Amino acid sequence: TCDTQKRLRIAIQKSGRLTDDTEKLFKNCGIKINESRDHLLAHAENLPIDILRVRDDDIPGLVMDHVVDWGIVGQNVLEETTMQREVDGLPVAYKEVMKLNYGDCRLSVAVPNEMEYKSLKDLEGFKIATTYPFLLKRKLKEMGVSFKSVLLTGSVEVAPRAGLADAICDLVCTGATLHANGLKEVDVIYESKAVLIGRDQELFPEKQAIADLIIPRLKGVMAARE
Ligand code: ATP
Numbered sequence: 001t002c003d004t005q006k007r008l009r010i011a012i013q014k015s016g017r018l019t020d021d022t023e024k025l026f027k028n029c030g031i032k033i034n035e036s037r038d039h040l041l042a043h044a045e046n047l048p049i050d051i052l053r054v055r056d057d058d059i060p061g062l063v064m065d066h067v068v069d070w071g072i073v074g075q076n077v078l079e080e081t082t083m084q085r086e087v088d089g090l091p092v093a094y095k096e097v098m099k100l101n102y103g104d105c106r107l108s109v110a111v112p113n114e115m116e117y118k119s120l121k122d123l124e125g126f127k128i129a130t131t132y133p134f135l136l137k138r139k140l141k142e143m144g145v146s147f148k149s150v151l152l153t154g155s156v157e158v159a160p161r162a163g164l165a166d167a168i169c170d171l172v173c174t175g176a177t178l179h180a181n182g183l184k185e186v187d188v189i190y191e192s193k194a195v196l197i198g199r200d201q202e203l204f205p206e207k208q209a210i211a212d213l214i215i216p217r218l219k220g221v222m223a224a225r226e
């Protein structure tokens, strides 16, 4: 329809660690969204932009499947999803529009406090609980370490205590959660921040015009916050 050709469609996290910063960024760029967070689709009042609120895990696929024009997601989720989609034979093309100045976190290996740890080589033969098996495998393969991943999408940090795994590989910000579970952070596998990605395809001219208007505003707002 006319509408999908003329309104720039952006997927953002519905509710989570990227949501507040993303909404603040849009607001500071003059994109007015009044609909509440329970609306899957919100229309900007003053610009031809539609916001799609979804789980962060779905964002790379929505861009790669050309369902939305842009998406904001952590690089961790973007890279993990890309590797999974490659295995599944799904399209993986996208372009990075710009890196954003929020959503910083690291994907780290943590082991029980009492374990003596020197390097990633000490993980040889381990069972490691993680939400990011592909990122973990990429790194450990590089180091020549073989391991078995235990896929958990939540409560990763309780896996060792529960006897499900010998170590974990999880997102860390302060380390408080690890500490509370008798774990210590021993190595960083991947450092991540939020990125704005777009479909790898020319936009309709009307949409390109909106993109050309918004990109300098986004850059301006981020520069002002540095
Ligand atoms: P959803 O319900 O959308 O699937 P989620 O629970 O998978 O949410 P969040 O915990 O909200 O995801 O994190 C979203 C993203 O925010 C992470 O993938 C990561 O890129 C980033 N992030 C920033 N800081 C942190 C942090 N301290 N801990 C975890 N993730 C963080």
Ligand code: ZN
Pocket (backbone or CB within 6 Å): 055, 056, 057
């Ligand atoms: Zn998620």
